[in-house]
Amino acid sequence: MQARLGDGVIDAVWKIESPKLIAGLVRIVRDVELAEDLAQDALVAALERWPKSGVPSNPGAWLTATAKYRAIDVLRRQALHGRRREEIGREIEARLGTAVEDPDAALDDSIGDDLLGLMFTACHPILSPEARVALTLRLLGGLTTAEIARAFLVPEPTVAQRIVRAKRALAEAGVPFEIPRGPERDARLASVLEVIYLVFNEGYSATAGDDWMRPALCEEALRLGRVLAGLASEEPEVHGLVALMELQASRLRARAGRSGEPILLLDQDRGRWDWILIHRGLAALERVEALDGKSGAYALQAAIAACHARARTAAETDWGGSWACTGGSPGSHPPPSWR
Amino acid sequence: MRFMVMVKANRESESGTLPDEKLLTEMGKFNEELVKAGVLLAAEGLQPSSKGARVRFSGTKRTVIDGPFAETKELIAGFWLFQVKSLEEAIEWVKRSPNPFAGESEIEIRQVFEPEDFGPALTAELQEQEKLLGARMAENAKR
Numbered sequence: 332m333q334a335r336l337g338d339g340v341i342d343a344v345w346k347i348e349s350p351k352l353i354a355g356l357v358r359i360v361r362d363v364e365l366a367e368d369l370a371q372d373a374l375v376a377a378l379e380r381w382p383k384s385g386v387p388s389n390p391g392a393w394l395t396a397t398a399k400y401r402a403i404d405v406l407r408r409q410a411l412h413g414r415r416r417e418e419i420g421r422e423i424e425a426r427l428g429t430a431v432e433d434p435d436a437a438l439d440d441s442i443g444d445d446l447l448g449l450m451f452t453a454c455h456p457i458l459s460p461e462a463r464v465a466l467t468l469r470l471l472g473g474l475t476t477a478e479i480a481r482a483f484l485v486p487e488p489t490v491a492q493r494i495v496r497a498k499r500a501l502a503e504a505g506v507p508f509e510i511p512r513g514p515e516r517d518a519r520l521a522s523v524l525e526v527i528y529l530v531f532n533e534g535y536s537a538t539a540g541d542d543w544m545r546p547a548l549c550e551e552a553l554r555l556g557r558v559l560a561g562l563a564s565e566e567p568e569v570h571g572l573v574a575l576m577e578l579q580a581s582r583l584r585a586r587a588g589r590s591g592e593p594i595l596l597l598d599q600d601r602g603r604w605d606w607i608l609i610h611r612g613l614a615a616l617e618r619v620e621a622l623d624g625k626s627g628a629y630a631l632q633a634a635i636a637a638c639h640a641r642a643r644t645a646a647e648t649d650w651g652g653s654w655a656c657t658g659g660s661p662g663s664h665p666p667p668s669w670r
Numbered sequence: 671m672r673f674m675v676m677v678k679a680n681r682e683s684e685s686g687t688l689p690d691e692k693l694l695t696e697m698g699k700f701n702e703e704l705v706k707a708g709v710l711l712a713a714e715g716l717q718p719s720s721k722g723a724r725v726r727f728s729g730t731k732r733t734v735i736d737g738p739f740a741e742t743k744e745l746i747a748g749f750w751l752f753q754v755k756s757l758e759e760a761i762e763w764v765k766r767s768p769n770p771f772a773g774e775s776e777i778e779i780r781q782v783f784e785p786e787d788f789g790p791a792l793t794a795e796l797q798e799q800e801k802l803l804g805a806r807m808a809e810n811a812k813r
Contacts, residue, residue: 561708
């Protein structure tokens with residue numbers, strides 16, 4: 332039986348494609364709000380078209396092409412305000428670069444850098460932590476405003492406001508769309524990691540009666556962390572955070588009893604731990620060691636979590652053998668959500 | 671939610687023919703895309719069934735049957751384990767995969783049970799078993 336095209340299909344395509352699409356558009360139009368609008372327009376077009384025509388064989392390219400034509404339109408209209416005609420051509424050429432001749436290549440070439448740039452932008456320190464979280468989930472997680480609101484137990488208009496203000500703040504401050512380098516990079520990366528870990532902890536603190544969107548935040552944070560680990564693979568703290576989240580998430584289903592009562596780590600049924608995640612967490616920790624990043628705050632916490640993960644029973648926990656317990660530098664600051 | 675995505679075997683995979691360089695490159699690219707999207711938890715390719723065996727159960731009796739096995743279409747040649755939001759998302763990813771073989775192939779997508787799906791059927795005794803299993807897996811993970 333051939334599957335029918337439900338809303339779920341377009342949702343799924345959006346989930347996969349929207350971060351890349353928005354990131355590519357931000358690079359071209361240099362404005363987060365405009366980029367998101369253009370991407371949304373492309374989504375609306377898809378919602379109108381695809382139920383009749385079917386999902387195109389390359390839906391990402393379709394969305395990109397649709398958004399690009401609108402981008403050119405918008406840039407042209409902007410340019411018409413008070414500028415001479417020959418300037419318009421140059422303006423479009425300059426802002427779109429090769430995008431005019433080969434939009435797919437222009438959007439494809441530097442997808443990794445675009446995504447990383449978008450993460451740094453969404454997590455920019457001029458924004459409040461709440462705004463960074465909302466913008467990140469929206470732009471990089473492909474979550475709707477309603478989903479973010481449900482996940483964080485706040486009214487939808489509050490989240491919508493946060494996102495609108497955040498985008499405006501970025502535009503007003505003229506935040507450049509770029510991957511920070513040099514001394515600034517560490518601080519900016521720390522902000523990205525903090526946002527991801529905040530999302531994770533919000534999901535981790537969800538309890539049995541909560542809306543399913545809350546625990547889903549753990550998965551979302553893990554996904555963002557894994558994506559970041561691919562984009563900034565040379566950064567040990569990124570792997571440290573991923574290791575920490577994989578190891579903590581491995582215990583999600585063991586930390587509450589049948590009637591929802593909390594079970595402390597040492598009393599947990601280790602058979603209910605998720606061994607795939609433990610394996611992944613330990614592998615991420617190995618990457619931290621290979622990059623010589625053992626003293627990072629996330630790496631240290633991950634190493635402590637790993638002491639537990641490696642032990643068959645609580646009694647076998649190797650408290651002293653891990654570098655977390657012996658090699659940790661007292662100067663490294665725990666992230667704020669650790670307090 | 672998690673999905674086991676299985677590549678069905680065919681005569682080519684069962685003969686032990688290795689994929690050519692072009693397919694390996696394409697598959698590598700696809701896998702990289704899955705990793706970069708934070709979707710891929712695990713993936714393996716399987717040797718032909720001639721290198722495997724079956725254990726058949728009948729009541730308390732066990733019979734070992736050596737490979738190869740004839741009913742090629744029921745065999746799997748490899749698998750991915752995806753972490754995604756919906757079956758639709760898993761399908762969308764699979765559609766992006768290169769064709770694993772020249773000509774006809776089939777990839778099957780199955781949702782993985784989570785422990786909570788079993789509900790009360792997972793008794794304390796079974797949980798105890800699972801615990802021992804987990805302990806042994808932890809031992810393996812150390813190696």
